[in-house]
Amino acid sequence: MTDITEILKKILTSVYGKDMRQAIHDGIKACKDAVDAGLGELKTTDIVFETEEGYYWDVLTWSVNGQAKRSIHKKQVDEEINTYLQNVVLPVSPGEKYRIECAKFKPGQPGANVINYPIIAVEQADRESASGYCGSMSKATDGIAIYDYVVPENANYLIVSHVQQPSSMDIVFSITQLFDTAKEYIQNIAGAPEEYQKKLDNAVKEYDKKLNDALTEYDNRLSIGIQTQQTVDFQAEQGSYWYVNSNRTITKYGPDSQYMFYASTVIPVTEGEVYEVHCAKSADSYYVPGPVIAVSNATNSEADGVIAIFENPTDGSNQYVLTVPTGAKFLLINHVVKSYSGIDMEIYKRNSLEDLVMGTVKDMFSATAAHNTIYRGKYLGDTVTAEQAAAIADGSFEDLFIGDYWTMGGVNYRIADFDYWYRTGFPEAIRVEKHHAVIVPDTAIATGQMNGGNTTSGGYRASLMKSKMNDTTSALPQGMRSRLLVHNAFLDGTWTETSVDLMNEIMVYGCYILADNSNKQTSENRQLSLFRMSPQARYAGDNYWLRNYANATEFTLVSYYGDASKDVATSTYGIRPVFAITGD
Numbered sequence: 001m002t003d004i005t006e007i008l009k010k011i012l013t014s015v016y017g018k019d020m021r022q023a024i025h026d027g028i029k030a031c032k033d034a035v036d037a038g039l040g041e042l043k044t045t046d047i048v049f050e051t052e053e054g055y056y057w058d059v060l061t062w063s064v065n066g067q068a069k070r071s072i073h074k075k076q077v078d079e080e081i082n083t084y085l086q087n088v089v090l091p092v093s094p095g096e097k098y099r100i101e102c103a104k105f106k107p108g109q110p111g112a113n114v115i116n117y118p119i120i121a122v123e124q125a126d127r128e129s130a131s132g133y134c135g136s137m138s139k140a141t142d143g144i145a146i147y148d149y150v151v152p153e154n155a156n157y158l159i160v161s162h163v164q165q166p167s168s169m170d171i172v173f174s175i176t177q178l179f180d181t182a183k184e185y186i187q188n189i190a191g192a193p194e195e196y197q198k199k200l201d202n203a204v205k206e207y208d209k210k211l212n213d214a215l216t217e218y219d220n221r222l223s224i225g226i227q228t229q230q231t232v233d234f235q236a237e238q239g240s241y242w243y244v245n246s247n248r249t250i251t252k253y254g255p256d257s258q259y260m261f262y263a264s265t266v267i268p269v270t271e272g273e274v275y276e277v278h279c280a281k282s283a284d285s286y287y288v289p290g291p292v293i294a295v296s297n298a299t300n301s302e303a304d305g306v307i308a309i310f311e312n313p314t315d316g317s318n319q320y321v322l323t324v325p326t327g328a329k330f331l332l333i334n335h336v337v338k339s340y341s342g343i344d345m346e347i348y349k350r351n352s353l354e355d356l357v358m359g360t361v362k363d364m365f366s367a368t369a370a371h372n373t374i375y376r377g378k379y380l381g382d383t384v385t386a387e388q389a390a391a392i393a394d395g396s397f398e399d400l401f402i403g404d405y406w407t408m409g410g411v412n413y414r415i416a417d418f419d420y421w422y423r424t425g426f427p428e429a430i431r432v433e434k435h436h437a438v439i440v441p442d443t444a445i446a447t448g449q450m451n452g453g454n455t456t457s458g459g460y461r462a463s464l465m466k467s468k469m470n471d472t473t474s475a476l477p478q479g480m481r482s483r484l485l486v487h488n489a490f491l492d493g494t495w496t497e498t499s500v501d502l503m504n505e506i507m508v509y510g511c512y513i514l515a516d517n518s519n520k521q522t523s524e525n526r527q528l529s530l531f532r533m534s535p536q537a538r539y540a541g542d543n544y545w546l547r548n549y550a551n552a553t554e555f556t557l558v559s560y561y562g563d564a565s566k567d568v569a570t571s572t573y574g575i576r577p578v579f580a581i582t583g584d
Contacts (some may be wrong), residue, residue: 005162035488047098048312049173052127054082055174056161058113058311070133072159081111086162086173089125092151093418097178100147102162103171115163130159137403145171148178208479216252229276232347234333236263242303242332246288250303250332265333266298269324271379277310277320279333280341292320292329292445303332306391318343321350322329368395368419374531377403383479384581393583395419402529403444403537408477414537416530421580424523426489426495428562436485436580440530441502442537444544444574445475451569456549459492459519460502463555463569464490465545471579473500483571483581488525491547499578502547505564507531507557507578509539514556515548528578538562544574 017525060071076082084105092098104115116138123132134155141148151158159524160174179473238255241262253259261282269275280289291313296305309330314321318341324331335345384406392396397418405414415439425431450456460466472482491498504522505512510527512520528539541561546556550566557573559565567573 009326019041024224027052044099044179049088049175049179051086051088051173055259056085056527057117057120057130057159058115059117059120059133072120072125072130073135074128074130077111077114080093081105081114083435084163085114086164086176088160088162089130090158090160090175091125092121092155092158094153094155095150096151098151099176099178100158100160101145101161101171101174102147103145103164105163115161118161119149120148120159121152122159123154123158123370124390125157125159130157140282156381159530171478194368210231228348228418229348232267232275232349234265234267234347236265236335236345237300238263238265238337239567241334242290242293243549244293244306244309248306250295250306252303254303261336261346264339265335265345266300266303267331268328269294269328269331271324271326271328273324275322275324275331276318276348276350277319277331277333278318278343279335280318280343280345281334282336282341291333292322293332293334294322294325294331294560296327296330298330303330323461356476361521368397368422369567371397371401371418372529373533374404375530376401377405377534379404380404382407384483389483391583391584392435392437392581395415395433397437400437402533406479408479411477413439413477413480414442414526416578418529420524420526420528421485421487421489426490432485432487434485434582434584438528438540438578438580438581439480440528440537440578441576442538444542444576446472446575447572448545449572449574450545450555454553454568454570456552456555456569459549460547461492461494461496465502465547465575469498469577470498472575476500480579480581483584485582486581488523490521492519492521495523500573500577502545503528503578504544504551505548508546508558509564512562514566515551519549536562540574542574543567 016444018382026050055074056070056076060073062069074087077085100119102118104118105112117136118140119136119137120130121136123134124128124130132154134150135152136550137147137149140146149158160175165172184302237255239259239262240255241252241264242258243251245251252264253263254264261487277292281291290309290311292310293303294307294310295303296307297303305327308325310322311318313319333345333347335341336343338344365398378401380400388400391400400418402417404413405412407413419435420438421431421432422435423431448465448468450463451503452464455465473484476484488495489498490496491500491501504521506520506526507524507528508531510532539556541560543557543559543565546558548556550556553568555565555569556564558564558576
């Protein structure tokens with residue numbers, strides 16, 4: 001496989017300016033091509049499943065008015081035969097291909113006619129019942145125990161029955177998904193190629209998402225070690241463990257001397273992060289039933305909001321490789337201590353390709369320049385954290401990029417630029433010296449008229465809209481309002497102290513389009529990085545005002561369709577403000 005390190009070096013040969021995004025684009029595409037090549041021979045994947053003992057499934061067929069009817073029944077026969085019976089219910093999708101190795105009773109044995117249909121495809125199924133017969137298979141492909149089966153239309157589950165050793169001629173019960181080509185395999189783990197190519201051209205976040213799926217799968221199966229690991233520090237509490245009750249509430253037992261073989265810990269995480277956890281279960285699965293539990297809220301003494309439980313180790317014994325699911329903010333980890341299990345408890349965070357690229361780019365370029373030229377689009381949480389505020393205050397903008405956003409009150413507040421007003425303003429004594437992140441909400445947060453009459457006299461600075469900007473400021477969430485940057489802007493010929501305003505045409509489009517020649521402000525004189533790298537971000541779901549006037553009666557606006565437009569001042573349209581937050 002191509003050396004990923006060499007490809008990353010190619011990324012770093014980029015220089016500040018327009019070549020940077022193209023270099024990242026080319027480098028990450030090369031990584032994706034390298035993964036494709038490495039996956040060329042990987043055409044199967046083993047299915048992990050749990051069996052139920054003592055039962056099998058069969059199809060009952062009858063006729064009503066000449067029309068064949070079928071129903072699926074779960075059966076239990078005599079005790080002697082029950083000893084050998086197993087079954088599994090497997091969720092599938094139409095068109096998928098499976099190789100199933102399962103056995104019926106040997107000819108001549110008691111129960112030889114049991115399991116007429118080892119494989120039955122149905123629309124609905126659980127452990128107790130099934131309905132919607134879609135097809136079945138009674139004869140093995142190899143004449144003995146191997147069934148190659150294509151899931152028929154409308155089928156959502158396969159019900160597989162098996163006779164285990166010694167009555168099955170020593171056949172091991174196994175299920176493997178088959179792929180015709182490596183391309184089909186890659187489609188399965190990383191999405192359709194055409195969708196991938198479309199997202200590749202969008203931004204680092206989009207192409208890394210698909211690439212990282214492939215890298216993770218490749219790393220897990222072939223142990224190529226593409227991703228780097230970062231040790232996670234944690235404090236384990238001996239004598240305690242977390243237990244998930246039948247109603248999916250969580251109870252913490254201990255710390256107590258009767259549980260001294262067990263240890264537990266809580267680590268904060270972010271959805272989408274990948275972790276490798278080494279921890280041991282007890283032979284008695286009653287204790288430590290969920291070695292890794294993802295939750296929405298947790299402290300060292302209590303937790304709630306079960307998101308997912310990770311019970312099946314990646315290597316079959318004690319290693320769990322998992323991606324933090326949506327909504328999860330903490331992992332609860334249970335472990336049987338080394339003196340009993342022989343295994344050390346260890347936790348690693350796997351750094352994605354994005355982490356590697358972002359880290360090296362950050363080191364190579366000045367903070368503001370680098371971060372103003374990379375679009376990521378990552379969810380940052382529902383509040384500005386202390387770490388994020390510190391990164392804004394010191395101007396490093398660490399782990400903050402264009403397109404990243406906080407969600408507050410149901411609105412996405414998206415980073416549109418960094419240090420847009422830094423060291424600007426008049427008089428010089430009050431020019432901006434604080435680092436800041438410029439914010440534009442994804443949608444309008446209010447509506448209003450530019451003026452009470454159809455006039456643009458005095459421009460935006462003298463308008464009804466400007467006089468009501470305090471109301472717009474009050475509508476912002478406290479997490480934004482408390483950090484607002486106050487700066488001087490050149491509005492309609494006068495330097496004016498402001499913080500929350502409408503955008504002008506040049507901030508959105510990068511040039512003036514419909515603004516009157518006499519109303520071209522000069523302090524906001526470059527396009528916001530958000531709209532430069534993601535022009536579709538102009539679209540906000542409805543018309544919204546800009547602050548330039550077009551003539552004596554009309555102000556400019558961005559239309560529902562995302563194009564430049566204008567309308568009379570008494571029209572009511574959206575207010576989509578621009579403002580900046582500091583780390584203070």
